[in-house]
Amino acid sequence: MRPIFSLLAVLTLSAATLACARRPARFADATPVTEVADDEPIDLPLLVEYNDVVEFSDLFVGRPLVEAMRTTRKPPPADINAHDEVPTSSWFAPVSLEPSAFELAYTESGPPVPPYRVLLERAPSGNNGIAVIDQLGRRFELRRDPADRPEVRTAAAAVSARIVRALGYYAPEVYISDAADGDFAIAPDDSHPSSITSGMEPQDPEVRRKQLTKTLQEWLESAPANKKGAYRFSATRWPPGIDVGRTPVAGVRSNDPNDRVPHENRRTLRAMKLVGAWLGMTRFTPHDLRDVYRGIPGEGHLVHYIVGMDKSLGTEAIVGKRPEQKDEMTLLATLGFAPDPNIPPTQRKYKALGALGEEVDVGRYGPALPFPAMDQIDGADAYWAAKRIASVTDEMVQLAVRAGKVGNSDARKLLFELILARKRHVLAWGYAQTTPCDVEAVEDRGIVVVDRAVAEGFTAGQTVEYVVSYFDSSGEPTHPGAVLSPEGARFAVPIPRSAVAADGYTVIRLMGEVGGVPAPRHLEMHVIRDGKGTRLVGVRH
Amino acid sequence: MNRWQARPSSKVYTMAVSPAGAEYTWKPPHLRCTLAAAVAAFVYAIASSAWAHPPPATPNPLDPPYIPPPAEPPPPVDTAPPDQDASTVSPDEPPEEEQAAAHKRRAIDPAEVTGIVTPERERGDTMREVGNVLLAPPRESFAVLFTLTRTMTVLAEQQQLVPKLNQFTKEKRGEITLFPTMFFDPGRRPSVGGFMVTGGPGGLSTSLRVGTGGPNEALLETRIALARSTPLPFTAVAEALYDMRTSLQYLGLGQDPEKDLRNRFRDMTRYREARYRHQRVRAIVSGGIRPSENTELFVSSSYTTHIVDDSPDDGGRAMSFVFQPGSVPGGPPTFDGASRATIVYSEVAARLDTRIDRGAPREGAFAEGYLGYAAAVNGSDMQYGRFGFRGALFLSLYRKTNIIAPKLVVDWLQPLNRTPIPFYELARETDFRGFHTRRDQLSTTASLDYRWGFAPQISGRLFVDVNTVGSELAKLGLPRWAVGFGMDIYASLQDIGSWAFSFSPDGVGFFLSFGVPNSFGDRQHKE
Missing domain, CATH: 2.60.40 (Immunoglobulin-like)
Structure with a gap:
């Protein structure tokens, strides 16, 4: 019997030893995949929305608890090809960064055309917007600036949307425009093929009319008109298809057969840490990821967009009084009395600019809510993101800043310089995370x-x-x-x-x-x- | 016996005896051998894990650097990509069109996209996987509990609250929501449970809540709620509840129960804190409207049967052993007896809340007044009126998210005849965050809260509470106080969970609430 036990012990030890040895991955002898065929036709999926209470408790309590009980290593990204690059997909589609070619690729619909009919609908592509139909029957979501900070939010939306698109992400078209009082009319009975409703809107025409009138009035009065009596706003072309709700923050979308990689394992989403840090997206949350069904129902597929650009470029640090480089522990220890850091005096001078510092600490950047994908970022993801950011040329940034239509040329120039300065900080951090x-x-x-x-x-x-x-x-x-x-x-x-x-x-x-x-x-x-x-x-x- | 053998007994260890019979030597049986191997493997694996990520070794300077053979000079820097390089092109190379097609290779299977045939293995992966398997049951149980909550909920409508108009248009109904609940409160047993909400069409929702805190602790509640936005935002709720709670504390009436002559303690006991078991079967119908953005009006009526007896596991602390049997109105009439009462309580309430949302620290004001009437319907002629007020100001300090909030709560019961009011109906100090053990006809609580948001959706909290109870205003006792700190997690509409430590002359209390938020006010649902 004794030799048998000894043999078993040796075998067990050997098995454990062999199992514990390091072994590199082995790749197939094949051309790397350059496009993910996740545009196969699918049925129009049901709208998915999440309640804050449920989602927050999942993000703050449920997921950390579950992940704490997972002892395996952090999974590598699953949306990359054999050459460590992200192939083109419904999540990521690089465009030419030659300015005219970019504009052509970015502009699918073009700017809105007045007059606008205001709809009683939700406007999920950002904060506090109203939904309208323009003269050409296209749905836009219009947003205004805070009363005391003209141009800050609208410019941020237009600039960041272009930069994010230049990085290869899907971002909606955003245009800066203005219109007079008379260009707006309420449309209590109107709907649109791409309507975004909750099903809870009042049905009574009179109630709808009253609510719309109030909404429009409040929206117009939220900031003063310019010298010409026109109201400046950003117009987001949304949805560029059929809005089917939020992109799940983790896991896959159950009613999308094309969605086969858990979202926390997508490099494109992990890399948002660097993108968010670069563009000062202090209030970026998983709510800013939305899915759009593109195509005729039954023949289309989902495309995954990043929205909420009106909260970027330090806008929230000004409007929402939220510091860009938040330090939770300092705020906790000082009972909330710690002074706001990193609000440069230049941004007090130029009201069109948010609290966007020249320096950025990517390591300390975090979204407004726990974002599982960002938590999973590794050095390779950071390096990939840095390469994407490096690919956005100065000329491209200039084009984006111009689209923000900031009136003051000094402010415009400063915004351009700040974006470039931050870019260098982000690149330095990204390249330092691996052998670059x-x-x-x-x-x-x-x-x-x-x-x-x-x-x-x-x-x-x-x-x-x-x-x-x-x-x-x-x-x-x-x-x-x-x-x-x-x-x-x-x-x-x-x-x-x-x-x-x-x-x-x-x-x-x-x-x-x-x-x-x-x-x-x-x-x-x-x-x-x-x-x-x-x-x-x-x-x- | 000169060779060791396994005994057919259930004992694990076997001892072998030398031929002399006088010398005992331990010999390893099967299990010991296996265990030793397993321990060795485990230690090795742990060590391997530690080696899995060693700091990259600095190359030994004594090592000769690698010099490429002279026959193979380094490639030129302007080398063409491999597919165009002559050295890699073979005569069998496909034509350019096919190469272009291959260059745009499409795939959807993630394994095919990554190109990995065999995944990478690190030292220690095996042990990590073993650990992962061992932790799978609790992990997956939690995961199921939380991942079922993937659709919208209508939790807000399950409280005594009328949604604001913009909340109707902002939220989208889903289908089924399952939500875990957890409560820990001084004077109560910790309890856990689940809350399932089903959102239906047209503003209709149903919910089912279950919970338990161990033996003699059970909760089953079901509700159906309707919330509509026209002509004015309104809600209508019908609900039914059965619950049983045990080891509940009763110290007697008044602020200082030991000295209050209304309390008749038994002579032969040293205990001054009684324990009882309370069962309730309750139905509530309520309705509310929101006449304006910040105001709500409520009407509600409840029909509740109360059964109170001695707490079964508390021996000499049971209510009949601490107080003279039959001396506590609503308490057990005799040893081993139970009292039963059915009470109908109706109330109208008006509420003003100017805060944009209730979860985050926000500026604003809150005021609520209510008037209620209760009568026993099971043969007793007990009747009382109930009225009260609660108000709070929420003022910002330095930042919009730093909120200091003074609050005042007054609850007053007035008997309408000489029949005594059951002790469980008396005004309590439920807003007091110390040990809320006092009860009487009048209860007042003043508090000062300071909340500051320090991270997204999380705020800290400091508080000071002062409370006193009495049979009337002139007889309010010396106030009791409690101070404490804690944290809240909140969504825009309401709190999700909170914890707090409170310090008072009675001791240190720990509060934990996760799942269903505490509603400020709402007598129908409070103890």
């Missing part, structure tokens, strides 16, 4: 990589070294490795013949070190070398 290298070319002798942090001047090239290691697909080292000290941003990582695994599948790990301090994560490149040559089949940061 991208593969540029692969051939038999080696892989050419580019260090973006060095290339864009965030890190001095002379201070960076790279430790290269080689493994086979089971995680066993195939070569002693090397240390590279390249002169510039672009350099070659050699693939010596002796490092290639017997089956040709080799994992090359590159760990950057700046001034001797290793990066939090490495770059892993998976190559296959066979009779057809050397191919890159997988990349992970």
Whole structure:
């Protein structure tokens, strides 16, 4: 009996040992997916809305409790391809950033045309709006500025919507416009194919008329007219299809067969931490994600939008008296009497600008409500987001700022400069979360990589070294490795013949070190070398 | 016996005896061996977990740097992408059109999108997965409880509140909502339960609430509510409840029950705190309208049967052992006896609340006045009138979200004949956040709350409460006080949960409420 027990003990130990060994992922020998086919026709799903009470208790209590009882590692993003990029999908669709091409892609409907008929409907694309139908029969949601801060909220909505779209996210069209009293009329009996109602609106025509009259009056009086007697507003083209409610904050949408990746595992949503920090979205919440059904019912599919841009660019810090860089513990300890930090005096001078600081601390940025996807962000997600942000050119930012139609040219210029200054802070943070290298070319002798942090001047090239290691697909080292000290941003990582695994599948790990301090994560490149040559089949940061 | 063997008994450990019979040596049986292996595996796994993320090792400077073979110079920096590189193009390469099509490869299966055939494994993953499996039952139970709450709710309509017009248009009804509840309150057993709300068409909703705090603690409540926005926002609610609570405290009448001559303690007991069990079967019909944005009017009527007897598990603290049997109106008439009374109570109330919403710290004012009439219907001629007032101001300090709120609450019962009022109907100090154990015909509570929002949807709270009760205004006793602190989680419309510690001469109390918010006022639903 004794040998049997000993054998069992040895086997158990061996099994545990083997199970505990580190093993890299193995990628299929295939072209990376560049488009996710999540635009298959689906039935028009039911409207989904969430009650604050239920959702907040889920976000504050339910989900933290459940996640605390999960001991597995944070799951990697599941919407990325083999090359660590996010393919085009109903969540993310990069557009050309050449200004005229961008405008063409951004402008599906164009600005609203007066007169406007005001509807008794909800306006979920932002705060405190009214829903109208313009002369061409298109539904818009109009929003005004606070009485004491002209242009601040409307400009933010228009500027941020363009930047968010330039990043590749779906964002609704927002235009700055104005209209006189006489351009508005109430339409108590009107509806629209894309109406957004709750089913709880009063049915009595007289009650509807009274409520609409009151709503319109309050909306017009919420801020003074300009010198010409016109009321400035932002017009959000919403919905660009059929609004089917909020995007679930976690999990998948049960009535969308195309939705197959839990939302907390979507890199596009995880990366919102950097986007939110860049654009000063202090009150960004999961409520600002909405789904739209595009197409004829039965033949369309869902597209996932980011709305609520009127709360960006520090607007809420001014309007809602909420500091941009909130420090909960300080506020708690001082019983709420801690002074608001980070409201630059320049924004007291220019009323069209929100409390948008030049510096931004991405690590401390958090949304207004717990956002599970943001909580799951890892270094690779941050790096991807930083690359997307880097792709938005100064010219593109200028185009977006112009669309905000801020009257004061100094304020406009300052807003442009602030956005660019914040961009650099966000990029520096994003690049520091991993080894910020991208593969540029692969051939038999080696892989050419580019260090973006060095290339864009965030890190001095002379201070960076790279430790290269080689493994086979089971995680066993195939070569002693090397240390590279390249002169510039672009350099070659050699693939010596002796490092290639017997089956040709080799994992090359590159760990950057700046001034001797290793990066939090490495770059892993998976190559296959066979009779057809050397191919890159997988990349992970 | 010179070899160890497993005994066919249920004992786990086996002892082997040497041939001499005088020397005992421990030998490991099956289980010990397996356990040892498991422990070794566990220790190894833990150690492996720790090694899973070692700090990246600095390369040994003594190691010779890798130098590429001279025959293989580094590739030029302007190397073309691999699919265009001549070195990677084979004679079997597909034509350019096919390459372009392949370049736009589409997939929907996440596994196919990521391109991963075998996922990455880290050291310690096995143990993490084992832990995950072990924690699956509680985790999944919680997950089910919370993930069922994916649709809209109409919780607001389940309180004695009339939604504002903008709340009608803002909210969308859903189908079924399940909501956990949790309460912890000094003087009561902790209780947990669930609350299910079904939102129907046309403003109709139903709810079912169940809860328990252990033996002799049960709650079952069902409601049907209708809320409409025309011609004026109104609600109509019909509800039924059965509950049984035990070990409830009764100290007697007055602010200082031990000295109050109305309380007749038994001579042979040292206890001055009685425990009782209270069962209620109740039906309430109520209706409310909102004539203007900030005002509400309510009419409600309840029919309640009360059964009170000694708390079964409290021995000498039972009410009949502390007070002379039959001396407490509404209490057990004899040892082992139970009293039963059925009371109809009707009330009209008017409320003004200028706050934009009730959950967040907001500026505004609150005032409520009510007038009620109660009569026993089971042979007794007990009758009383009830009236009261509660008011609060919510003033901001420094920030809009820093709110200081002075409050005053007055509840007054007036017997309309000489029949004594059951003790459970008397005015209590339910707004007092110390140990609310006093009751009498008149109860007044003054409090000062300071709330400050320090994180989204979370606010801190400091409070001071002062309370006194008496049979009439001139006989109010020396006030009792309590101070405390806590936190609230809130949605825009109402509180979701709160906890607080209170400190008073009676001791330290801990309050926890999660699920159904406390409504300020509303006598029909309060104890």
